[in-house]
Amino acid sequence: xxxxxxxxxxPGKGYDNASVGKFIxxxxxxxxxxxxxxxxxxxDYKNQMLLEMERKYNKTAATLQRLYVNLSADIDSRNQRLLxxxxxxDQASANVKREVAEKRLLHDAYIxxxxxxxxENAKLKREMExxxxxxxxxxxxxxxxxxxxxxxxxxVTDQNPxxxxxxxxxxxxxxxxxxxxxxxxxxxxxxxxxxxKEKMSNQELQNARKELISGLYDMQNSRSLIGxxxxxxxxxxxxHDACSKKYPNRDxxxxxxxxxxxxxxxxxxxxxxxxxxINENLQIDEDDGELKELRNELGEAAYKAVVKAxxxxxxxxxxxxxxxxxxxxxxxxxxxxxxxxIEYIIKQWKTLKGKRRKH
Numbered sequence: 001x002x003x004x005x006x007x008x009x010x011p012g013k014g015y016d017n018a019s020v021g022k023f024i025x026x027x028x029x030x031x032x033x034x035x036x037x038x039x040x041x042x043x044d045y046k047n048q049m050l051l052e053m054e055r056k057y058n059k060t061a062a063t064l065q066r067l068y069v070n071l072s073a074d075i076d077s078r079n080q081r082l083l084x085x086x087x088x089x090d091q092a093s094a095n096v097k098r099e100v101a102e103k104r105l106l107h108d109a110y111i112x113x114x115x116x117x118x119x120e121n122a123k124l125k126r127e128m129e130x131x132x133x134x135x136x137x138x139x140x141x142x143x144x145x146x147x148x149x150x151x152x153x154x155x156v157t158d159q160n161p162x163x164x165x166x167x168x169x170x171x172x173x174x175x176x177x178x179x180x181x182x183x184x185x186x187x188x189x190x191x192x193x194x195x196x197k198e199k200m201s202n203q204e205l206q207n208a209r210k211e212l213i214s215g216l217y218d219m220q221n222s223r224s225l226i227g228x229x230x231x232x233x234x235x236x237x238x239x240h241d242a243c244s245k246k247y248p249n250r251d252x253x254x255x256x257x258x259x260x261x262x263x264x265x266x267x268x269x270x271x272x273x274x275x276x277x278i279n280e281n282l283q284i285d286e287d288d289g290e291l292k293e294l295r296n297e298l299g300e301a302a303y304k305a306v307v308k309a310x311x312x313x314x315x316x317x318x319x320x321x322x323x324x325x326x327x328x329x330x331x332x333x334x335x336x337x338x339x340x341x342i343e344y345i346i347k348q349w350k351t352l353k354g355k356r357r358k359h
Contacts, residue, residue, distance in 0.1 A: 093349065093352070093353070096215070096219075096345070096349060097349055099211075099215070100342060100345050100346055100349065103208055103211070103212070103342060104342050104346070106204070106208060107205075107208065107338055107339065107342060110201055110204060110205055110208075113201060114198070114201055117194055117197055117198055117201070118198075120194060121191070121194045121195075121198070124187060124190055124191055124194065125191070127187065128184070128187045128188070128191065131180070131183060131184055131187060132184070134180070135180050135181075135184060138176075138177070138180065139177070142173050142177060145169075145170075145173065146170070149169075149170060205338070208338065209327065209338060212327060212338065212341055212342070212345075213228050213325045213326070213327060216228050216327070216341070216345070217325065224330065225329070225330055225331045225344065226327070226328070226329050226330065226331075226336050226340065226341055226344040227327075227328060227330060228325050228326065228327065228328065229325070229326055229328035229330070230323035230324070230325055230326075231312040231313070231315070231316045231317075231323060231324045231325075231326050232267065232268075232309050232310075232312045232313035232316060232317065232321075232322070232323040232324060233264070233309060233323045234260070234263055234264050234267055234305055234306055234309045235305040235308070235309075236256075236260045236305075237305075238298070238299075238301035238302040238304070238305045239256060239259050239260055239263070239298065239302050239305070240256055241301065242298035242299050242301065242302050243255050243256045243259060243298070246297075246298065259298070263294070263302075263306055266290065266306075267306060267309045267310055267313065267321075268313075268321050268322060269321065270319075270320075270321040272290070274288035274290065274291055274310065275310075275314070282314065284307050284310065284311070291303060291306070291307070294306060327341050
């Protein structure tokens with residue numbers, strides 16, 4: 001029996017081993033499937049990441065493409081505007097050259113004509129003075145001769161031939177007097193025409209000056225030696241310097257802007273008249289309350305800037321009290337003449353033309 005039991009136990013033992021092997025195999029398959037699932041999930045995750053990266057790349061590439069297109073368009077637009085500005089600059093330079101040449105010719109012709117008119121006017125004036133002198137002298141002589149004639153007439157009323165001769169002389173003298181009177185009226189008419197011509201020439205000169213002021217106002221910069229100065233405008237640099245020292249830790253731009261606006265408004269106010277007359281000359285009233293307050297608060301430089309603007313307005317526009325543009329020689333600090341302004345413009349144009357050729 002023991003052998004039978006042993007024999008019968010072998011198949012059982014074989015069955016158990018097969019079950020264990022199958023179990024182990026299934027466990028390994030299960031682990032492999034789990035591993036495959038993990039790998040599949042990881043691959044799916046990486047595919048999602050790859051798709052997301054591809055989407056971001058496409059989005060970035062599209063953005064860069066748009067930026068490139070916009071930048072190219074902007075560069076093309078700027079180049080086009082630059083070409084247009086160069087074209088406009090060339091046209092403006094040509095126009096300035098032509099206008100300067102025309103105004104130079106006009107100025108030269110005006111000066112020449114003015115000299116001729118002044119010479120002719122002086123000559124006619126001398127002739128008129130001489131004619132007037134002769135006329136008065138002749139009138140006195142005629143009056144004396146009339147008196148003598150009347151005296152002689154009383155003496156020789158009975159001498160008809162002599163009386164007739166004297167009457168003829170009187171008629172001749174009256175005729176001569178009338179001719180001299182006509183000559184004097186003619187001279188006065190010529191003088192009136194010359195005065196009218198001189199006024200017209202002065203008006204043309206003023207118009208040319210206005211044109212120069214208009215052209216220079218747009219061309220000038222901080223380095224211009226000759227340009228346009230607004231007479232009556234307060235120089236604000238002393239105010240800026242004074243405010244910087246007096247209010248170093250406060251809102252300087254606001255304080256400075258307020259000060260500048262306040263004093264420019266006061267200078268333009270026609271109701272404020274800080275002047276006094278000394279020896280028939282108009283001078284600044286240094287005892288004026290507002291000027292004294294300005295000097296005490298911001299110092300001498302700001303005070304002088306306001307005084308200078310007041311005197312300029314009093315000279316150029318005392319009734320209107322607003323700034324008047326004037327051709328100004330900034331180098332010499334004085335009013336610029338038409339001749340030196342035109343010469344300066346021509347010199348600047350030649351310098352600019354030379355620089356453009358170099359480039």
